[in-house]
Amino acid sequence: MSRNVSKSPEVVGCPGDVQDEVCVVCFRPVEVYSVGECDHPVCYECSTRMRVLCARNECPICRKEMSKVVFTREVIPFVSIQTRNMHYERRYAIFFENEGVMRAYDFLLEHRCKACDDMPVFRNFTQLKDHMRKYHERFYCELCVDHLKVPTFQMRICDYNALRKHFRTDHYLCEEGDCQEERFTSVFRTKLDLQAHCTQNHSQNMTKQAARQARTVDIEFTLNPRPQDSHRQEERGGRGSRGGRGRGGRGGRAFFRCPIHNFIKTG
Incomplete structure (x- = not known):
């Protein structure tokens, strides 16, 4: 089983008392705050997940639409923040207090192999996924990748035996007929999807009563x-x-x- 590290990068110049604060959304220690027009601070990880991965720009507390936010080490009223000389991510309308904060943001979105210390960052998730499969025989759960909006470094990565156990406990795995030998295509997100699959592909092996029920x-x-x-x-x-x-x-x-x-x- 490979290392499943989900720790965020340490922000350069971030004082200890700031890191002891807790985000009201994820309840984890705050390294960098995200401050918007409504002045409801949340951690930069939650803000990045919402704005970048979920394409949602509203405040998670009051639901006010925020046209822009500032990633900063201290909680400051939004109107008091001077953004003129700050680094700016135009696509997601995010200002960064300094380069250290901007680097921490970039880290959240990187596709990096946790097993290779000297491996450069991959350009996209597909390249990382292929690398993990080819060189480390480690796999991501495609259902979780498609439906859980989390950064790459927080995604589950494991060998196939652990992945199949995950399929059984967290999803719906078909083990009827030829599906017993299939490694990745016979797992479904909902019980209804599994039931539809069994009806279409395995009804010939069922009793009349079981087929009717399916x-x-x-x-x-x-x-x-x-x-x-x-x-x-x-x-x-x-x-x-x-x-x-x-x-x-x-x-x-x-x-x-x-x-x-x-x-x-x-x-």
Whole structure:
């Protein structure tokens, strides 16, 4: 199992008392603050994740849209910050207090091999992924890569045995028929995706009852009682509360069985 280091770079010139502060979003020590027009400071890691990886520029606290933010070592009112001589990332509208802060930001977005000390930074994630597979036999979970908006250095990287265990515990792995031998293509994000896959590819090996069950989806939802029904139930002494079968109470959980082909995209 390779090292799975997720520690951020130490910011040059960052005082110790600043690093002891905790971000209100991720609850981790703050090395650099991100300050916007609303004056709600968060750590630069959370701000980078939102602005760069998630393409969302609102404040995570008040949801105010922030046209620009400043990455700084100290919490200062936004209107008091002089940005004229600061480094500026135009694409994501981020100002940097100094080169050390800007370097820490660049580190968050680098694609670097954790096993090779002398390996230069890769230009993109695909190059890093190919390198890890070819030279170290380490793999990323493609489902996590596609759906978790986190920097590369925080992504899970492991050998195949650990990856397959991750598939079983955190995703939905098909181990029917030929899928037992497939290494990366038989894992799914949701139970519904797995069920659709089994219906399309393994129904011939199922019993009639199992195939019928695989072609349907149980959807659970909650029915809230109407206000007038609740009032009537109270007047009748709660006669409708036994198992939800009385005329007065219509709330509770319900199940709806739907054919799975309604969820499968065709064409």
